[in-house]
Amino acid sequence: MLGIDPQKEGEFMEFQTDADEHLYMGFYHLVGEIIKRPNKEADKWDDSNIIKIGNVKFTFNDELDLVPQDFPKPVIQLEFEVLLPWLM
Numbered sequence: 001m002l003g004i005d006p007q008k009e010g011e012f013m014e015f016q017t018d019a020d021e022h023l024y025m026g027f028y029h030l031v032g033e034i035i036k037r038p039n040k041e042a043d044k045w046d047d048s049n050i051i052k053i054g055n056v057k058f059t060f061n062d063e064l065d066l067v068p069q070d071f072p073k074p075v076i077q078l079e080f081e082v083l084l085p086w087l088m
Contacts, residue, residue: 004030009026011026011027011065021086024080027078027080028078033076034060034061045059057080058078060076061079062077063077064077
């Protein structure tokens with residue numbers, strides 16, 4: 001619905017938090033602008049600024065990283081993080 005190609009992330013990172021869990025984070029760029037924020041003063045990962053679906057957290061941000069030069073404007077980032085068990 002947002003027009004994001006899941007195979008074209010802006011960035012994807014993985015961190016081992018301990019032997020049993022890994023933290024995955026990343027972001028996608030999309031065309032749009034943030035008109036109103038739930039809480040302007042709070043950190044972007046504050047509970048008032050995030051959307052939770054199960055154990056996945058999402059937030060929209062206009063502090064941009066790694067945007068391709070030819071990406072249409074205006075641009076925002078859809079950022080995500082999820083903590084998952086490490087399975088072998």
